[in-house]
Structure formats: structure tokens, C-alpha cells
Amino acid sequence: MITENPPEPPVTATLVVALIGNPNCGKTTLFNALTGLRQKVANYPGVTVEKKVGSFITQHGSEAQLIDLPGAYSLLPQSPDEAVTRDVLLGLVPGTPRPDRAVCVVDASNLERNLYLATQVLELGIPTIIALNMIDLAQANGDEIDIAALSSRLGVPVIPCNATKREGLPELRIALSARLEVPPDVRVPLPPLVEQSIAALTWELPPSDDLHSAPVRALLLLMLSDERSDAIADGLGWHGLTPRFRQARAALAEKSPNWAEGTIGARYDRIGEITSAVRKQADDRSASSYDRTDRIDAILIHPFWGWLVFLGLMTLLFTSIFTIAAYPMDGIKWVFDALGSLVTSAMAPGDLRSLLTDGVIKGVGSVVVFLPQILILFLFIGLLEDSGYMARAAFMMDRLMHGVGLHGKSFVPLLSSYACAVPGIMATRTIEDPKDRLATILVAPFMSCSARLPVYALMIATLFTVEASAWTKGGILLLMYALGTLVAFAFAWLFKRTLLRGEPPALVLELPPYRRPSWKTVGLGMLDRARAFVRRAGTVILGLSIVLWALAYYPKSDAKTRDEQVAQSYAGRIGKALEPALKPIGLNWKIGIGLLGAQAAREVFVSTIAVVYAVGGAEDTDAKEPETKSVAEALRADRWPDGSMVFTPLVCFTVMIYFVLSMQCVSTLATVRRETNTWRWPLFVFVYMTGFAYLASLAFYQGGRALGY
Amino acid sequence: MDEPSSAASDRPPEGTLDALAPGSHAVIVRVDREQPGLKRLLEMGLVEGTKVHFLRTAPLGDPMEIELRGYRLSIRKQDAAHIHVRPA
Numbered sequence: 160m161i162t163e164n165p166p167e168p169p170v171t172a173t174l175v176v177a178l179i180g181n182p183n184c185g186k187t188t189l190f191n192a193l194t195g196l197r198q199k200v201a202n203y204p205g206v207t208v209e210k211k212v213g214s215f216i217t218q219h220g221s222e223a224q225l226i227d228l229p230g231a232y233s234l235l236p237q238s239p240d241e242a243v244t245r246d247v248l249l250g251l252v253p254g255t256p257r258p259d260r261a262v263c264v265v266d267a268s269n270l271e272r273n274l275y276l277a278t279q280v281l282e283l284g285i286p287t288i289i290a291l292n293m294i295d296l297a298q299a300n301g302d303e304i305d306i307a308a309l310s311s312r313l314g315v316p317v318i319p320c321n322a323t324k325r326e327g328l329p330e331l332r333i334a335l336s337a338r339l340e341v342p343p344d345v346r347v348p349l350p351p352l353v354e355q356s357i358a359a360l361t362w363e364l365p366p367s368d369d370l371h372s373a374p375v376r377a378l379l380l381l382m383l384s385d386e387r388s389d390a391i392a393d394g395l396g397w398h399g400l401t402p403r404f405r406q407a408r409a410a411l412a413e414k415s416p417n418w419a420e421g422t423i424g425a426r427y428d429r430i431g432e433i434t435s436a437v438r439k440q441a442d443d444r445s446a447s448s449y450d451r452t453d454r455i456d457a458i459l460i461h462p463f464w465g466w467l468v469f470l471g472l473m474t475l476l477f478t479s480i481f482t483i484a485a486y487p488m489d490g491i492k493w494v495f496d497a498l499g500s501l502v503t504s505a506m507a508p509g510d511l512r513s514l515l516t517d518g519v520i521k522g523v524g525s526v527v528v529f530l531p532q533i534l535i536l537f538l539f540i541g542l543l544e545d546s547g548y549m550a551r552a553a554f555m556m557d558r559l560m561h562g563v564g565l566h567g568k569s570f571v572p573l574l575s576s577y578a579c580a581v582p583g584i585m586a587t588r589t590i591e592d593p594k595d596r597l598a599t600i601l602v603a604p605f606m607s608c609s610a611r612l613p614v615y616a617l618m619i620a621t622l623f624t625v626e627a628s629a630w631t632k633g634g635i636l637l638l639m640y641a642l643g644t645l646v647a648f649a650f651a652w653l654f655k656r657t658l659l660r661g662e663p664p665a666l667v668l669e670l671p672p673y674r675r676p677s678w679k680t681v682g683l684g685m686l687d688r689a690r691a692f693v694r695r696a697g698t699v700i701l702g703l704s705i706v707l708w709a710l711a712y713y714p715k716s717d718a719k720t721r722d723e724q725v726a727q728s729y730a731g732r733i734g735k736a737l738e739p740a741l742k743p744i745g746l747n748w749k750i751g752i753g754l755l756g757a758q759a760a761r762e763v764f765v766s767t768i769a770v771v772y773a774v775g776g777a778e779d780t781d782a783k784e785p786e787t788k789s790v791a792e793a794l795r796a797d798r799w800p801d802g803s804m805v806f807t808p809l810v811c812f813t814v815m816i817y818f819v820l821s822m823q824c825v826s827t828l829a830t831v832r833r834e835t836n837t838w839r840w841p842l843f844v845f846v847y848m849t850g851f852a853y854l855a856s857l858a859f860y861q862g863g864r865a866l867g868y
Numbered sequence: 869m870d871e872p873s874s875a876a877s878d879r880p881p882e883g884t885l886d887a888l889a890p891g892s893h894a895v896i897v898r899v900d901r902e903q904p905g906l907k908r909l910l911e912m913g914l915v916e917g918t919k920v921h922f923l924r925t926a927p928l929g930d931p932m933e934i935e936l937r938g939y940r941l942s943i944r945k946q947d948a949a950h951i952h953v954r955p956a
Contacts, residue, residue, distance in 0.1 A: 233911045271937040272913050300938075384907070416901060423910040427918075449940065462927040554942050558928035561944065567931070664905030665947040666931055667912055670940040 174223040175256050176335060177247060179280060180264030181273050182230035183547075183671040185292040189264055189322040190227040191679050193331075200687050204253055207588060207834050208243045209687075218332040226258065232272070234279045235385050237664070238591035245381070248283060251394035260339055261287045262331070267297035267304060267319070268672075270438060274430045277313070278347060279381075284374035286339035287315045290331055294319040296672075301441025308437040314343040323677055344373040347429050349380070350421035352414055356407045357383065363403050365396075383407055384419060452547075452672045460551055469555060472548075473574070476539050480532050480578055480609065487531040495524030513712055514705070522704025525760050526697040529579060530689060532609050536578040537688040540571060540586075541681035547673045557666060563648045564655025566595040567668060573599065573647065576606035577640075580827045581696045582688055584834055594659040598651050600834060601844060604827050605647035607640045607819060610761040613787070614818050615639055617765050618811045620791035635815075643819045646851075695833070696826035703759040703825050710755070711770070722773035730755055744817065744856040745810040745864075747799070757823045764818075765790065772797070809863040813856050821852030883955075886932070886948035888922045894953035895919055903950040913937045919956055 180186040190198075194213025201210045211227040228247055229240035236242035243252065250257025263280050265273040281287055289309075297304060310317040316334050320327025349357070357379045361370055369375060382388040382404055389401045411418045458464045499516045506512040543549045549571060557567030565573075568590045576583030583603045590596040607615075619632050710730040718724040725731050734751030741751050749771045756767030765787070772793040797805040822828070828841040835841070882897050896918045899909055913936055914920070921935040931944040 232908070235907060235911065237905070237908050269937070269939045272939060275911060275913070417898075419907055420899070420901075420910055420915065423907070424915040424917075427913060427915050449935070452940075460924075460927060465927055550942075554926050554931065554933065555928070557942075557944070558926060558930045561930075567942075662904050665903065665909055666942065666944045667905065667908050668931070668942040670933060670942055672940075 174217070174221070174260065174335075175226065175258050176223055177226045177228055177258035177261045177285075178264065179228045179244060179248070179261055179276070180230060180292075181232055181266065181269075181276055183669060184230070184264045184266040184269075184273060185322045186230060186264045187227065187680055188677055189262075189290060189292065189320070190225065191677075191683055192322050192325055192328055194225055196683075198683070200690070203243050203255070205836070206239050206243060207836070208240050209588075210243075210255070215332075217336040218329065219336040221336070223335065226255065231276060233276055234283075234381055236387075240588065246391075246394070248280065248285065249378070249391065249394070251391065258285060260335065261285045262290050262335070263287055264290045264292050267291045267294045268300055268302070270297075270302075270304070270434050271427070271430050274433065275426060278345070278426060278430065279377070281313060281315060281342045281345045282347065282373055282377035284341055284372070284377075286341055288331070288334050288339070289313060289315055289317040290322075290327070291317050291319045292322055294327075295321050295324075303439040305437045305439075309433070312433050312437060314345060323675075346373050346376060347426045349425055350415065350418060352411060353380070353383070353418055353422055356411055360400075360403060360407055363400055380422070383411075384422065449672060455673050456551070459548065460555060465555060469552065472539075472543070476536070476574075477577070479535050479539070481612070484531040484535050488528050491528050491531070492524070495520055495527070498524075510712070514708060517712070518705040518708035519701070521708075521766070522701040522759070523697075525704065525763060526693060526700045529609065529696075530693070532578050533582060533689055533692050534685055536575055536582065537685045538681065540575065541684045542676050544571075545674070545676035545680050545684075547671045550668060550670050553668055554670060557668070561666075563652040564595075564659075564663075565599060565648075565651050566590055566592065566663070567666060569595065569599040569651075572603055573606055576603040576608060579608050579610070579692070579696075580604045580606065580824065581830045582692055584827065584830045585688075585691060585695075587834065592664050594655075594661060595663055597835065597840070598654050598659050600831055600840070601654060602647040602651045604822055604824065604844065604848060605643045605650070605820065607643045608761070608824075610824070611639075611818050612636075613762040613765045614757075615815055617768070617787050617790060617794075618815050620787050621794045621806050622808055622811045624795070639815055639819050642816070646820060650847075695830055699826040699829045700759050704763075707756055707759055707763070707767075711752075711767075720773060721770055725752065725771055740853075743861070744853070745805075745807075745813050745860045747797075747805055749797070750814070754823070757818075758825055760826070761818060761823055768794070807868070809860060809868040813860045813863075816859055817852050817856045819852075820848060820855055822848035882952045884949050885920065885922065885934070885951040885953050886945040888953070890922055890924050893919065893921050893956040895956050897952040897954055899952070900950035903947065905947070909943070909947070909951070912941060914951060920953065 178186055178190055190211070190213060193215045197215070198211060198213040201212070202208065203210045208229055213225045213227065214222055215225055217223050226247065228244040231241040231244040233241070234245045234248070236245055246252045247255050248258065248261065261280055263277045265277050277289060291304070291306065291309070294304070304319075306317050306319055316339075318327055318331045318334055320331060322328075357376055360379050360383065361375065364370060364375070382391055386408070388404065392398070392400045392404070415421070459468055499520045502512065502515050502520065506515070540549070543552065553567035553570055556570045560567050560569050569587075571589070572583045572586040574583075575586050580603050583606070584600050587596045587599045587603070590599060615636055619627070619635055622635075623631075707730070710733070711725050711728050713729060714727075716724060716727050718727065730752050731748070733755055734748040737751035737754070738748040741747065749768070752771050753764045753768040757764040769790045772790065774790050774793050794806045795804075799805055822845045828845055831841040831844055832838055885894065888894055896914055896916055898916055899906055899914060903909065918936055923933045923935055923940070925932045925945075926942075931942045932948060933940060933942050935941075
């Protein structure tokens with residue numbers, strides 16, 4: 160590529176290889192097969208796109224670095240993911256070297272659309288190998304692809320492979336070891352006016368030897384076609400050129416309004432020439448190609464059976480999250496309780512012991528305890544995604560989602576948010592349109608996450624003096640989940656008509672053939688997610704646990720019992736200061752302390768309340784989780800100064816409604832900050848959700864009072 | 869390059885993709901330039917002369933599933949209304 164200086168020799172001896180390809184082309188499977196567990200996941204600077212880098216050994220024994228670029232349909236990006244793919248190939252991403260080589264994964268059973276991206280990559284002049292993946296599928300479809308002919312047409316090596324069965328991997332490694340030539344001068348034909356426009360732009364560039372080379376032409380075409388390409392010009396040091404691109408676009412739009420169509424059509428024409436020369440298709444191709452998928456789809460997207468399967472899968476997912484996960488969660492709780500007791504018995508009483516047991520161990524425990532749910536959630540999502548079902552779920556749900564202004568792909572993030580909004584919000588990255596994505600992020604925290612469950616359980620236990628039937632309890636729970644979901648949809652609808660107004664781009668959802676999911680892909684995906692969750696949520700929750708511990712521990716007093724100590728601590732004072740605001744919704748200062756505790760993670764509400772109400776008060780049992788039942792009894796016994804009951808059924812419901820609607824989770828806010836790159840949106844989420852929660856609770860409580868409850 | 873096709877008077881005899889009956893085959897004539905996300909639709913292969921097969925709609929009536937160039941794609945009817953086709 161042109162720079163003002165002569166090309167520099169590579170800084171590192173390690174070969175840097177970029178792995179690029181369409182979504183669903185088997186790129187991740189190939190990446191996992193080549194690198195195994197030698198992978199690192201980080202973020203590209205300034206954007207929320209995952210950077211996956213692995214190392215592998217070439218056939219000649221030298222180590223190489225493999226960058227798994229986000230799946231892209233084109234180098235004309237429609238999403239932050241696709242923009243990163245383009246920018247890495249152009250060497251414009253700080254901290255990521257420009258790849259020495261590219262492996263372009265092409266799905267042999269979907270040759271034309273995959274070659275669209277491949278030809279764009281080849282034009283950029285990076286030494287490239289085509290990994291012709293899923294060659295078995297193409298053959299099963301009755302396609303015969305002449306590998307040698309394809310290779311000579313494209314001017315680069317073509318390695319047929321089948322990543323799921325590890326076929327073709329040695330050949331790929333050998334090809335990567337070999338010296339690779341820069342692809343020959345590949346030039347896709349362009350409409351004459353576009354060609355002229357690019358030629359004119361060439362003369363505006365800083366002088367260089369390769370001004371008239373194919374890569375420069377390809378780069379100028381990319382920049383000309385993309386209204387948002389100003390950053391590329393800056394990155395390449397072509398300052399002052401952006402107005403020229405704008406002028407050129409305006410001129411083209413006037414002289415040849417469908418120049419974009421002509422340009423894209425010309426590339427497909429070229430691809431058509433290539434494929435018709437190298438591929439022999441069986442006459443009855445349509446009979447074989449999607450046969451199995453059609454048979455599966457006959458059930459899975461059937462107007463009746465399809466919904467039944469969908470509901471069944473969702474029920475299975477929730478049951479697993481809430482019942483199967485309970486066992487490892489109990490185990491984790493037990494381990495952390497034991498750890499707390501161990502520290503309590505091994506250390507003399509004092510600030511440090513209290514910090515360790517009530518701050519650190521409790522804080523770490525309250526993060527780790529969610530891991531089983533997160534792992535189960537991502538096992539499901541991974542299996543559904545890798546098999547191709549998730550695309551069908553989005554297909555079936557799009558009508559509903561679109562009705563409230565969301566996107567079919569909003570479905571997965573919202574679903575994940577029932578477990579935890581942190582992975583849910585991270586999962587919005589698959590939504591290309593920034594407005595659709597933001598709307599999903601803004602409402603995802605309304606979905607009742609599992610951290611709210613202990614609070615609901617406590618309030619339901621407080622409601623009934625006699626143990627209620629499972630049906631009653633389940634019914635109340637369902638009501639709370641439904642409330643959160645309905646409010647989420649209502650706000651999405653509102654946001655898309657106010658803040659985030661604007662015509663959303665077309666839904667372009669590929670429905671890939673069903674495949675047997677790869678355990679390796681699913682397993683590694685689960686690990687990735689779990690790591691990201693611990694890192695993101697963990698650091699925030701731990702830090703906040705320590706702050707909250709300090710608020711409840713200081714200033715110290717001569718108080719004999721913990722509840723007296725907490726009452727006069729900073730936390731107690733904050734609770735009392737909040738009481739004037741809490742009284743209108745039926746709550747006292749003790750709940751205020753609980754709400755303060757809930758800022759770390761909502762379920763901390765229960766243990767904080769237990770401390771304030773002196774349940775299991777002795778210091779020795781600090782780290783133990785109190786029984787919901789005994790806390791509920793203590794709550795029922797609480798009275799206002801005038802002797803009236805604090806936790807009337809109305810108050811219990813008000814607390815639940817407040818917890819459904821309010822934004823209490825600092826980890827979620829930190830995640831929103833990360834994903835939107837500004838403090839404006841997390842602040843907005845906090846204010847609008849908490850404000851709405853307060854107003855709704857107020858209306859509910861005062862309404863209930865007026866009705867005599 | 870063609871003349872701007874905004875002149876409604878000389879439209880060729882064609883329909884739009886959303887108006888087809890499920891199961892029918894068609895050939896793409898053009899996509900309206902006003903269509904949001906036009907470039908991506910084109911890049912996915914919905915260019916002039918491409919054969920499409922309208923397979924079915926989703927259970928709730930929208931979006932629709934089409935097959936083109938050997939793969940399957942889902943688009944909304946409101947977007948398909950901007951894709952002009954002629955019967956194959």
C-alpha cells in the first residue's frame with residue numbers, strides 16, 4: 160500500500176496472518192482447529208469489537224500469529240465489526256500489525272456471495288490463500304469445483320478443506336509456510352464513470368510509485384463507496400482528501416444515480432464468469448441442496464409446531480438456568496461460606512478480618528455464584544447459534560420485535576438478560592444498526608435477571624405467614640417477569656418513536672443450513688463469555704462490595720450488636736437520609752440501607768436486610784447467608800413508630816415492582832458504558848429506569864392505599 | 869449507466885418481490901435507490917438479473933425467506949416492496 164516512506168521491513172519475525180470470511184462460512188471452526196486453546200480475546204481500541212488472536216505452528220515449525228477477524232459480508236462495512244475487519248486489513252488499527260498474509264475462508268456451497276468479499280480482499284494486494292471450506296457440502300449438493308481452475312482464475316492458492324473434520328488443515332499449514340506472492344494485479348471491472356472518478360482521485364494522492372496499482376484503485380473504490388470513510392483517509396495520512404471524496408460522490412450521484420448498483424453488479428458479473436468456468440452443477444441441484452434443512456424447517460418454523468418447539472426450548476433454558484444451576488450455585492455458596500468461617504476463626508477480630516469476610520469474600524462470592532447460570536445460558540445460546548436455529552428464532556420473532564421497533568436479532572440479547580443483563584448487553588454486538596442496538600441495550604435491564612430472584616423470593620416469603628403453594632409463588636414470579644418484559648417492549652416502542660427515531664435499515668438475515676454444532680466452538684465460546692463476565696462484572700462488584708462494606712463498618716461505635724453498628728454507620732445515615740423519599744412508597748430507612756446494598760448486585764439486598772434486621776446476629780456467622788424464612792419473619796415483625804405493620808402485602812408488592820423496574824446494578828451500567836463508549840447512556844439508563852421505578856411504585860402504593868390495602 | 873428510473877410513466881411490466889406468491893420464482897429487475905440499506909441488499913447478491921425463489925413467510929406473516937445464489941436470506945416485506953422483479 161502506498162505510504163510516504165518506502166516499505167519498512169517487518170518489525171517482528173512472527174508471521175501475522177488474518178483470517179477473514181463471511182459469517183457462517185466456518186471461519187471460527189477453522190480458527191479453533193488451527194490454534195486450539197492458544198487463543199487470547201481482547202478488545203480493539205475504542206470499539207466494542209472482540210479481538211481474537213491465536214498462535215499456531217506452520218508446517219515448517221515456525222510460530223505464526225492468527226487474527227480471527229469479525230465475520231463480514233463486504234469491506235464496505237455496515238457494522239462496527241465489519242469496519243474493524245476492513246481497518247485491520249488496511250493496517251489502520253493501533254496495536255494490530257497489518258497482516259502479512261490473509262486466509263480468506265470461502266464457503267464452497269455458497270460460492271458467489273463468499274467470493275464477493277474474497278475478491279475485495281484479493282484486490283487489496285495482501286498475499287492471500289483461499290481456504291475453500293465445506294467442500295464436502297458442495298459435493299453433496301452435486302457441485303464439482305475445479306480447484307486448479309479457481310486458483311488460476313483468482314491468482315492465489317486455493318486449499319479445499321473441511322474445518323469441522325480437520326480435513327485440509329495440513330495442506331493449509333504447508334501453504335502458509337510457503338513463500339506467498341502478492342496476488343496479481345486483480346481489477347474488478349467498473350462502470351466507466353466510476354473508473355474515471357477513481358482515476359481523477361488518484362491524482363490527488365501524495366506522490367508514490369504505486370499510485371496506479373490495483374490495491375490503490377481498490378482502496379479508492381472502498382473509500383468512494385463509503386460515506387463514512389473519512390477515518391480511513393486520516394489513518395492513511397491523506398489529510399484534506401475527504402472533501403474530494405465527498406465531491407466525487409456528489410458528482411457521480413448526479414451523473415449516474417445508480418453507480419453503486421452498477422459497481423456492485425459489475426463485481427457479481429465477474430464472479431459469475433469465474434463460477435461458471437470453475438463449477439459444474441448437477442442438473443437437479445435444487446433437489447439436493449437444502450434437503451435436510453427443508454425437512455427440519457418443516458417443523459421448526461411451522462406455524463404451530465415451530466412455536467411449540469420454540470416455547471419448549473425457552474422453557475428448557477429457563478428451567479436449566481433456575482433449577483440445574485441451583486446445585487453448583489449452592490456448592491459455590493457453601494465454599495465461600497466455609498472460606499469466610501475459616502478466615503473468621505483464623506484471624507483476630509478487627510478491621511482487616513471484617514474487610515476480608517464481609518467485603519472481599521462476599522464480593523467475590525456474589526460474582527462467582529452467577530457463573531453456573533452464565534455457563535448454562537451460553538451453552539444453550541452457543542448450541543442454538545452454531546446449529547443455525549438462532550437465525551430461525553430471529554426469523555420467527557422479527558415480526559414481534561419489529562412491532563415495538565426492535566430487531567429480530569434483539570431477541571437473543573433480551574433472552575440472555577433474563578439471566579444477567581451484562582452478557583445480554585454484550586450480545587447486542589450482533590445487531591448492525593446502531594439505533595436498533597442502542598434501543599436493545601436501553602431496555603435489556605428491565606428483563607428480570609437472576610439477581611432479582613432472591614429479592615422476589617424474600618418478598619413472597621414475607622407475604623404469606625403460611626407457606627404458599629408453589630402455584631401461587633410461581634404465579635407471582637411470572638407476574639414480575641411479565642411486568643419487566645412488557646415495560647421493556649413499551650420503552651423500546653417509545654424510544655424508537657422519540658430518541659432513536661429514523662428509518663431502520665433493511666433486515667438482512669442469512670438463514671444458513673442447519674449443522675451439527677461443534678462442541679469445541681460452543682465450549683470455547685462459553686469460556687470466552689464466562690471470562691468476559693468475571694472480568695467485567697467481577698471487578699465492579701468486588702470494588703463496590705468493598706465500598707459498601709466500608710459504608711456499613713465505619714464510623715465504628717461501641718455498639719454491641721451488628722444491627723446497632725449498621726444503624727449508626729454511614730450506610731445507616733444514608734438510609735435515614737433517604738427515608739423522606741422512601742416513605743411515600745411505604746418503605747423505611749432500613750430498606751434504604753438494603754437498597755444501597757443492592758447497588759453492588761441486587762441479591763445483596765437480602766443479606767444487607769438480614770444484617771439490618773439482626774437476623775443471625777452473632778459476629779461469628781458473618782459470612783453465612785441467612786435463611787430467607789428467618790429474614791421474612793423479621794420483616795413481618797417490623798413496625799412503624801405508630802405500631803402499624805411495615806411489610807403489608809401492598810409494601811411487599813411495591814418492593815418487588817421497584818426491583819423489577821429500577822436500575823440498581825452498577826455492573827450493568829459499567830457494561831453500558833463500555834458498549835456505548837460514553838457515560839451519557841449509562842447515566843440516561845440509570846435516571847430513566849430508577850425514575851420510572853419510583854413513579855410506578857409511588858402510583859402503585861398510593862393507589863393501593865387509596866383502595867384500602 | 870441507466871437513466872434515473874423515477875419516471876413512473878415508462879415502468880417496465882414488473883411487480884415487487886413482496887407481492888409474489890410463496891413458492892414462485894422471479895428475476896430481479898432493480899432495487900429502489902431510496903431503500904435504506906440498499907448497498908447491503910445489493911452486496912448480498914440482490915442485483916439485476918439475479919434469480920430469486922420466494923420460499924415462505926415467517927409464521928407471523930413477516931419477514932419472508934428467499935433463496936438466491938444458492939443460499940437463503942430473510943428480508944422484511946416492507947423492504948421487499950422496493951425490490952422490483954419480473955416473473956422467471
